[in-house]
Amino acid sequence: MARKSHEVIEVPDALDANKAAEIAFAHDQGLTSHAFTKGEHPIVRIEHLNKSFDETKVLRDVNLDVWPGEVVVVLGPSGSGKSTMLRCINLLETPSAGHILIHDNEITHASGSEVNKLRRDVGMVFQSFNLFPHLTAKENVMIGQTKVLKKDKAEAEAEAMKQLEAVGLADRADFKPAQLSGGQQQRVAIARAVAMHPEIILFDEPTSALDPELVRGVLDVMRDLAENSGMTMIVVTHEMGFARDVADRVVFMEGGVVVEQGLPAKVFDHPENERTAEFLGSIK
Amino acid sequence: MRRSQNKRTTRLLAALAIALVAVLALVPTSAVAMTTNKATARPNEDGGSGVIGGMDTRLTWEGTVEDGEELTAITLSLPDGATFDHSTTRVTVLEGLKRVEIGNSTTPSGSSITVKFDEAIPADSLVRLEITDMQFPSEGGDYAVSGTYETADGTRQLADSPTIAIIANTPLQAAVNWLDEQPAVQAWNSVPFLGMFLKPQLLLTSFSSLFPGWLVCLAIVIAAYPFAILLGMVFALLKISKYKVVRAIAIIYINILRGTPLFLQIYIMFFGLPMIGINIDNNVLGVIVMAINSSAYLAEIFRAGIESIPVGQYEAASSLGMTHMQTMTNIIIPQTVRRVLPTVTSDFITAYKDTSLLSSVGVMELMMFSKNLTTVSGNITPYMAAAIFYLIVTLPLIKIVGIVESNIARSERGGGPRPKRKGASEATAESDLTNSATAVHAETADKKLEDALAGVFAPFRPQTQTPEV
Numbered sequence: 001m002a003r004k005s006h007e008v009i010e011v012p013d014a015l016d017a018n019k020a021a022e023i024a025f026a027h028d029q030g031l032t033s034h035a036f037t038k039g040e041h042p043i044v045r046i047e048h049l050n051k052s053f054d055e056t057k058v059l060r061d062v063n064l065d066v067w068p069g070e071v072v073v074v075l076g077p078s079g080s081g082k083s084t085m086l087r088c089i090n091l092l093e094t095p096s097a098g099h100i101l102i103h104d105n106e107i108t109h110a111s112g113s114e115v116n117k118l119r120r121d122v123g124m125v126f127q128s129f130n131l132f133p134h135l136t137a138k139e140n141v142m143i144g145q146t147k148v149l150k151k152d153k154a155e156a157e158a159e160a161m162k163q164l165e166a167v168g169l170a171d172r173a174d175f176k177p178a179q180l181s182g183g184q185q186q187r188v189a190i191a192r193a194v195a196m197h198p199e200i201i202l203f204d205e206p207t208s209a210l211d212p213e214l215v216r217g218v219l220d221v222m223r224d225l226a227e228n229s230g231m232t233m234i235v236v237t238h239e240m241g242f243a244r245d246v247a248d249r250v251v252f253m254e255g256g257v258v259v260e261q262g263l264p265a266k267v268f269d270h271p272e273n274e275r276t277a278e279f280l281g282s283i284k
Numbered sequence: 285m286r287r288s289q290n291k292r293t294t295r296l297l298a299a300l301a302i303a304l305v306a307v308l309a310l311v312p313t314s315a316v317a318m319t320t321n322k323a324t325a326r327p328n329e330d331g332g333s334g335v336i337g338g339m340d341t342r343l344t345w346e347g348t349v350e351d352g353e354e355l356t357a358i359t360l361s362l363p364d365g366a367t368f369d370h371s372t373t374r375v376t377v378l379e380g381l382k383r384v385e386i387g388n389s390t391t392p393s394g395s396s397i398t399v400k401f402d403e404a405i406p407a408d409s410l411v412r413l414e415i416t417d418m419q420f421p422s423e424g425g426d427y428a429v430s431g432t433y434e435t436a437d438g439t440r441q442l443a444d445s446p447t448i449a450i451i452a453n454t455p456l457q458a459a460v461n462w463l464d465e466q467p468a469v470q471a472w473n474s475v476p477f478l479g480m481f482l483k484p485q486l487l488l489t490s491f492s493s494l495f496p497g498w499l500v501c502l503a504i505v506i507a508a509y510p511f512a513i514l515l516g517m518v519f520a521l522l523k524i525s526k527y528k529v530v531r532a533i534a535i536i537y538i539n540i541l542r543g544t545p546l547f548l549q550i551y552i553m554f555f556g557l558p559m560i561g562i563n564i565d566n567n568v569l570g571v572i573v574m575a576i577n578s579s580a581y582l583a584e585i586f587r588a589g590i591e592s593i594p595v596g597q598y599e600a601a602s603s604l605g606m607t608h609m610q611t612m613t614n615i616i617i618p619q620t621v622r623r624v625l626p627t628v629t630s631d632f633i634t635a636y637k638d639t640s641l642l643s644s645v646g647v648m649e650l651m652m653f654s655k656n657l658t659t660v661s662g663n664i665t666p667y668m669a670a671a672i673f674y675l676i677v678t679l680p681l682i683k684i685v686g687i688v689e690s691n692i693a694r695s696e697r698g699g700g701p702r703p704k705r706k707g708a709s710e711a712t713a714e715s716d717l718t719n720s721a722t723a724v725h726a727e728t729a730d731k732k733l734e735d736a737l738a739g740v741f742a743p744f745r746p747q748t749q750t751p752e753v
Contacts, residue, residue: 092599112607120605130600133695134618144604147614178695189600196604 041104043068043200043232044089049098051084051256058084060256061098068199071226071233073243073264076253077279082236083127085253086202089234090122091115102200120148123193127205129185131177137164137188138173141195149196156195163191167221183214187221194225201225203235215239222246240280244268252276317353317437321346321410323429323445325420338422338453339461343368343415345429345445353435354404358442360413360431361396365421370397374414377405384409396431404436424452456492460485483665490657490669497653498673504567504649505636508574512635513628515575516582523587534583541580547641549577554645570642570649578635585631589624590616626689633678633685640674650674 042065051059059081066072074082087093089100091107100107107118131140141160145151151159164170167187169180177185186206193201203222207215219242226233226246237243243250244264251261252273260273271277325335326342335341343362349355362368370392377384387402399413420427426447432439463469463485473479522534541549553573557564564572593616601611643651650670657666 090603092602116602116605116607118605119603122603124599124603126596126600126603128594128596130594130596132597132600132615132619134622143614144606147610148605176695192604 045101047099050096052096070248072249073247074236074251080253081256083204090119121199123198123201125203125206127208129189133177136174141192144196163195167191182210183217186218200232317350318433319348320443320445325448334451337420337424337450343418345413347411349407349409351407356404357400357434359398363427368415368418372416376412378410420450422453424450481664486665490666494653497650500649501639504570504639508571511575512578515579519583520586538580538583546577566647570647581631585624585627589620626685629685633681
């Protein structure tokens with residue numbers, strides 16, 4: 001209902017023509033992902049993305065490309081629009097204007113069934129876990145596989161156990177979410193997303209709701225995913241250590257715009273933007 | 285030869301004719317000498333009009349002495365197994381409207397009683413025998429009183445009386461009889477309040493009399509409720525529809541039904557439908573009214589339940605690629621059911637109690653039975669029996685609601701029994717996950733402390749455990 005008419009911007013055709021320039025730009029920016037050299041298209045391309053909630057403009061003309069296999073960490077103060085941008089990528093929020101392309105396909109006008117199909121390829125891990133409380137850990141990991149991917153039960157169960165083992169919770173397979181700690185719940189939620197084998201996983205402040213001592217277990221699981229799975233990850237977080245160690249690229253947002261982006265070392269140690277420096281300074 | 289043969293034949297025929305006339309003349313006189321008017325037994329059912337076997341009653345037999353006869357004795361044959369006290373038998377003889385005193389003596393022999401009159405009773409008199417303290421056989425059945433009578437001409441058979449229906453004496457009746465004799469019960473009943481509200485004998489008979497009504501109550505509410513749940517679910521979903529018109533329909537339906545008394549709805553349906561030519565069986569219509577009424581309340585309960593599910597649940601389901609339908613059936617509705625179970629049970633209790641209102645339109649349910657029994661017995665005890673019948677169902681349900689509520693509260697807090705962990709070593713064996721494995725142990729210890737504290741602070745904690753977006 002809040003959907004507004006989109007500005008008409010001609011984009012897709014320009015992609016190939018501008019690729020060389022983009023790659024050159026990317027290298028200048030210190031975006032080092034291996035994907036560039038193979039000449040691939042970005043897996044996610046966000047162009048002139050705007051999002052307003054009533055009168056409040058949350059995103060103002062956001063542009064961002066994410067390349068296959070890349071781990072992008074989005075930083076920024078609260079209210080800078082990080083989560084909203086993330087939620088636009090799998091259409092949990094409908095963009096007010098602009099374009100989001102996944103594999104060069106425009107998704108902002110997708111129909112209901114197209115949206116469901118898209119979401120199979122874009123997993124999400126939420127700040128508040130959002131496990132299904134009436135299902136056990138194993139059933140939480142199985143339900144997407146059986147209902148959406150239409151896998152048979154045994155296959156889904158095997159996959160679920162594999163993923164629970166990967167997050168170190170095979171022994172909690174029959175526990176209900178309420179019987180697990182926050183950290184365990186979040187790891188089950190990660191297993192649930194990974195079990196769908198999406199191309200992209202979005203992490204929306206996955207450790208913000210956790211007690212400090214539980215954060216590490218979740219970050220370890222994410223680190224393992226980043227290093228071994230080859231999945232594209234877009235992570236909104238306040239964990240600077242994780243960003244520095246794991247990210248291929250760090251994106252700094254403020255006031256609904258991407259203020260600065262680049263290699264973690266570059267952004268952390270030599271921020272170009274004053275606001276970035278200020279924010280990183282306040283965190284340290 | 286021929287002639288003499290003819291003569292013989294004629295004589296034979298004449299003799300036969302005379303004999304026939306004689307028989308015909310005799311038979312009517314013997315048949316009408318004494319007619320049986322009636323035989324009745326006094327009702328001895330507590331709060332009823334039946335005659336129960338094995339309990340004291342009074343048998344009244346009446347007969348009329350016909351023209352030209354004089355009665356000297358009557359023997360009544362009572363059913364085998366009947367007992368009576370012959371010494372208190374009352375004999376009444378009426379000549380027209382005048383009562384005549386005639387001396388008599390009664391003698392029992394087995395199950396019959398013989399009354400000998402000191403002087404013959406003249407014709408046209410009415411004879412009434414009242415045999416007191418009589419008990420019919422306790423197995424019950426239909427009994428006729430037969431017997432013989434004596435006139436100057438000899439002994440003749442009495443016509444059988446119309447049958448008297450005797451109700452079998454049940455263990456319940458036996459218990460009532462036993463209670464009747466207990467001094468403690470008599471003392472109890474002599475206290476006005478106790479005797480009027482909780483008379484043990486009547487309580488006992490009420491239970492058996494009200495039982496069919498109780499079944500009707502249960503049947504109505506049990507039959508109505510599945511429909512109510514279905515209708516309620518439909519209107520709950522309509523009310524959260526994105527279409528304004530659909531929402532409006534649901535709101536009108538729900539608000540009208542919730543905004544008017546059930547009593548009024550019953551009257552409108554029970555009196556209104558027949559007036560437009562729709563005649564539905566009372567019990568079925570009762571089910572329909574109860575189902576419609578409950579559906580409005582259930583719709584609100586379900587709507588609130590669905591809306592109480594955090595938006596994060598929809599988002600999580602969506603992010604897995606589930607359709608709206610899959611999300612509702614696999615994620616939202618199952619959680620809603622758990623959440624609304626206590627409230628729905630409470631509504632079931634209300635619906636069950638509200639079936640009592642159907643008594644006002646003649647549905648033979650518990651309230652109706654107890655009302656009738658109270659009218660007949662002039663005692664409040666049947667209402668108390670009805671109260672007990674309602675409580676038999678409601679008290680356990682109230683208890684269940686409490687248990688379910690505390691279970692849900694506990695599981696939302698994260699308490700409750702945990703399944704057995706199988707092979708804790710599996711986790712630690714993962715070499716690259718040693719860090720997380722140690723975190724698991726830290727978390728477990730932390731969780732134990734948290735659980736212990738949760739028990740202490742349970743009443744002060746907010747209901748939701750996790751913050752929602």
